Amino acid sequence: MKPTRLATLRATTIRALGAVALVTAAAMPALAQQAAPASGADTLGAIRARGALICGVNTGLAGFAQPNSQGAWQGFDVDYCRAVAVAIFNDPTKVRYVPLTAQNRFTALQSGEVDMAARNTTVTLSRDTSLGFDFPAINFYDGQGFMVKASLGVKSAKELNGATICVQPGTTTEQNLTDWARANSIQFTPVVIERVEEVVGAYAAGRCDAYTTDVSGLAATRSAQPNPADHVILPEVISKEPLGPFVRQGDPRFADIVRWTHNALLTAEELNITTANVDQAVAGDARPEAQRLLGKNGGLGQMLGLDNAWAANIVKKIGNYGEIFERNLAPIGIQRGPNAQWTNGGLQFSPPFR
Amino acid sequence: MSDATLHAPAVSADTPSRRPPITVVGPVAWARASLFSSWLSTAVTLALAYLLARWIIGFVDWAFINAIWSVPVNAQGAQTQACRALQGAGACWAVITEKHRFILFGTYPYDEHWRPLVCVFLFIGLYIVSAMRRFWRKELALIWAGVLFLIGFLMWGGALGMPYVPQERWGGLVITLILSTFGIAFAFPLAVLVALGRRSRMPAIKMLCVVYVELIRGVPLISLLFMASVMFPLFLPEGMNIDKLLRAQVAIILFAAAYLAEVVRGGLQALSRGQYEAADALGLSYWQKTLFIILPQALRLVIPPLVNTFIGMFKDTSLVLIIGIFDLLTAGKTAIVEPAWQGFGIEVYVFVGIIYFIFCFAMSRYSQGLERGLNQHRVR
Secondary structure (H helix, E strand, C coil): CHHHHHHHHHHHHHHHHHHHHHHHHHHHHHHCCECCCCCCCCHHHHHHHHCCEEEEEECCECCCEEECCCCCEECHHHHHHHHHHHHHHCCCCCEEEEEECCCCHHHHHHCCCCCEEEEEEECCHHHHHCCCEECCCCCEEECEEEEEEHHHCCCCHHHHCCEEEEECCCCHHHHHHHHHHHHCCCCEEEEECCCHHHHHHHHHCCCCCEEEEEHHHHHHHHHHCCCHHHEEECCCCCCCEEEEEEEECCCHHHHHHHHHHHHHHHHHHHCCCCCCCHHHHHHHCCCHHHHHHCCCCCCHHHHCCCCCCHHHHHHHHCCCHHHHHHHHCHHHCCCCHHHCEHHHCCCECCCCCC | CCHHHHCCCCCCCCCCCCCCCCCCCHHHHHHHHHCCCCHHHHHHHHHHHHHHHHHHHHHHHHHHHCCECCCCEECCEECCHHHHHCCCCCCECHHHHHHHHHHHHCCCCHHHCHHHHHHHHHHHHHHHHHHCHHHCCCHHHHHHHHHHHHHHHHHHCCCCCCCCCCHHHCCEHHHHHHHHHHHHHHHHHHHHHHHHHHCCCCHHHHHHHHHHHHHHHCCCHHHHHHHHHHHHHHHCCCCECCCHHHHHHHHHHHHHHHHHHHHHHHHHHHCCHHHHHHHHHCCCCHHHHHHHHHHHHHHHHCHHHHHHHHHHHHHHHHHHHHHCCCEHHHHHHHHCCCHHHCCCHHHHHHHHHHHHHHHHHHHHHHHHHHHHHHCHHHCC
């Protein structure tokens, strides 16, 4: 009996050690993927050589980036990834999405794990400078607001003195709330809950009078309530949260592509060029800016190192800014608000295409 | 002088033996003795029985009777109004009906889901085969190598008409199984070496092992994962990038190995000196002594804490959520991000919990059997 047991154990040990060697040998070359070069290098060239854009997105935020039931990524930020892929490859499927958490999003871009990140990240001075990023565009103007139950009859955040307010910890949200309350001499009791479902649950269950987070998040929460009309988003916005895609500093050419992809989306909307009519516009739109945007003349695409039809391709495959907004953000109850075109009193403004 | 006459039965042999009274043995007697022995005991029993019955009825109502198993899905997405109208009185299993493939396979291409599914069954088959003692021989190493290679081949694809799928798209249950299986398979041999090294008489090796174990045990797994995910890439030369999944896997292996090493060291310490001295007296070399005398006895002693650590590691793999890898739990959480499905977390967590429970309970039961089998000589 004893020798067989010993043999068994020896076999187990050999087995384990053998597996270590074999699997390591098998896995190493496959796992060490080809990365994009870090700052100072040719990101566009690396993307072309790889055959796909690697785009960092949120791990799951309704409307901005989330995998659907089939596991396909969709959302407002995801459409920006796809738009850049169309600008480069004329193919929206040539994107590899890397879900990034709030903690590892910056390292992932710095280390070259992703080429760009479209991950609802607030543009700030320190991120732009000391973290070594460039924010070529602001694709969504957000800000922190408050939501209360309509039955409370509260019309303004200034009336929240003495209220219990639900907030998530650790983010700038909590800090903004404290700063704002101190500046306005408002006393409040914070209910601090980490997970978004739980904080929303606490608000819905009446544990707090108000819930504060970015207005886009409030709108999404409100639309998911059994009766959205029971909840009111107060008009005060207590912080500026301009969100935008970001790239590594030191490659202005790629930053230009991301910036002008955003501008092309805006200009297409301004010129009323949509997925439905882009083919007609390419064929016969006589407006000079439309002609330059769609690559009929001016050679703007080549200046970016792209095909001249890049913007026409984007509008054809993805849509214009308004269509992206309608598709992803309108269903969760987010209004255009500050993200309307400047011609409609919003902040979204594209420099001219010429 | 015959014993037969002395001990002759009082009743003839063909009289059927009678059962003891029902009030002395059997469930009725047990209930009388344990549950209703005094009026206090009876009161507690009845109160608990009432609470249990209420809870069970409530759960059955929620999980089965009032539950909704599917909702219509149209172009605007899933129509979950019916679920919301329940106001929590019943489970909305429709979220599982709709999202189970995402929870199990994450962002893996939808048309290729059979590949991770086959991999899950390969993993389970591998566990079953490894658990059966008749397969405990050298060929098992080949089976492991072969199956793990096959799993890698299926997951990556890129040949035989299977499109290539990069690791960042892997997700769900298969990620949990990959992280825990590779984690334990690699950590265990490492742990044995570290445990032996910590008892080594060579100071350099001993120091190295002590520092390794104490450093790793001194930090939480979550911070190791952070280091692997956030700090490590910054130390690499420009343009070089090691996949996130591999980095997390290495962090898990190092973490598990430190804990397992201490478990194994406990087993080594439990052996009496006599075993070591007897082996030395036989003239065995260090490795002969270790492999044939010490480890077989030491490892057998520590089966319960080893399995305890395995089960812990299996569940700890869910911490990869903080670096954006979609394991089973993260995929479940992500499934309810969609506004239509927000608020149905309980159903998803119950579903995910059942899957975790099946694996952990199987491990636990198996280890009990193994313990009984291997420690028979100790049973008195």
